[in-house]
Amino acid sequence: MSKLDKLTRSQRQAVTAELTASERRMASIKTIESTAGERAACPHCCPKGTVKNRMADGLQRYSRVCGRSFNALTGTPLARLRMKGKWLDQTAALRDGLSLTEASRRLGVSRPTAFRWRHRFLATPKTVQARVLVGIAESDETYFLRSSKGQRKDLGRNPRHRGGKATKRGLSKEQVPVLVARDRAGSTADFVLEADDHAHVAAALKPLLPRDTILCTDGSSVLTAAAREMGVTHRPVNLSSGIRIVAGVYHVQNVNAYDSRLKTWMRRFNGVATK
Known part of the structure; x- marks a missing residue:
């Protein structure tokens, strides 16, 4: 410390850079240790109970x-x-x-x-992922263009550039369905579905929704059939008729806003490989 005043400017800059790098490293390590805490079980043999060994x-x-x-x-x-x-x-x-x-x-x-x-x-x-959604939950489907970025063979179509567009309007096999579900507390779960039908939707949502959950959707036939199969209370919102809120509390604005943020964030990558 007594020698700091005697250092040249370039030397002080080197010391500052070294201290900054060390501080960032310690901040990362602190984050890792604080989130992990005491390991409950050994990842090799699984029995609980561990002993601190060394650094x-x-x-x-x-x-x-x-x-x-x-x-x-x-x-x-x-x-x-x-x-x-x-x-x-x-x-x-x-x-x-x-x-x-x-x-x-x-x-x-x-x-x-x-x-x-x-x-x-x-x-x-x-x-x-959220393990359970409570109270009023919202669910919606959004779609991403199927992408074979990085795949050189067996595309089954002409290559697209920088994301590209689908050859067909509306929904088709060129689109990958993604199901998003949220409750009013912000707990969120999302699933890439193999098929856009009520069986796959119900299989994804059923573990998340207790019987006393109220499910709000945009009234699509797939989500309506899935809600019926799960046996939960369903409150559809008819967006096509301009109705966005039912009874003052039933809406899908939270999940729609999430979909919008997700798509805006993904758009900058000009197409992400589906795999």
């Missing part, structure tokens, strides 16, 4: 009677990734919807690393 690469390691050790990232998509000091910036790049080129430039990593990080970081959030 490695900034993370606390735990041990079990099986003799193997693990940390908060073992068994997760982020295991064995390096440069933890840039992970919080990577989450910001995902939030901002940056392209791979923009992300690699902001993070100071190569494009292959930016690509690998993108898919590793997206692997966990896509599995985070």
Whole structure:
């Protein structure tokens, strides 16, 4: 500390950069440790009860009677990734919807690393789903153009450029159905459906909706049939007739707003591979 005043400007800048990188790394590690907490079970042998072992690469390691050790990232998509000091910036790049080129430039990593990080970081959030919707729930279907980006063979059609458009108007096999369900507390679940029919919709929604849930939809025949099959109270809203709210509380504005935000965020990528 006593030597700081004697450093040249370039040396002080180097020290500042080093401290900033170290602080970002510690912030990432703090986030990882705080969200993971004490591991309840060993990912190798499963029995509960762990003992703190040692620190490695900034993370606390735990041990079990099986003799193997693990940390908060073992068994997760982020295991064995390096440069933890840039992970919080990577989450910001995902939030901002940056392209791979923009992300690699902001993070100071190569494009292959930016690509690998993108898919590793997206692997966990896509599995985070609401397990139950309570009170008044809303459900709606939205559609994404089927994309074979990255696929070189067996397209079954002429290649499109930068997303492209469907050859047919309205719904067809070119569209991938996505079901979204939300309750008024903001709990959300979404599903990529194999087919747009009431059987697949009911199979996706039934585990989420207790019998006392009130389901609001736009009145589509598929959602109406699914609600009947599940045996939940159904309150359809006839949007085509200009009716957006029924009895002051039944509407689908929350789920429609979610669909709109999702599509706006996805549009900047000019077509995302369906796989």
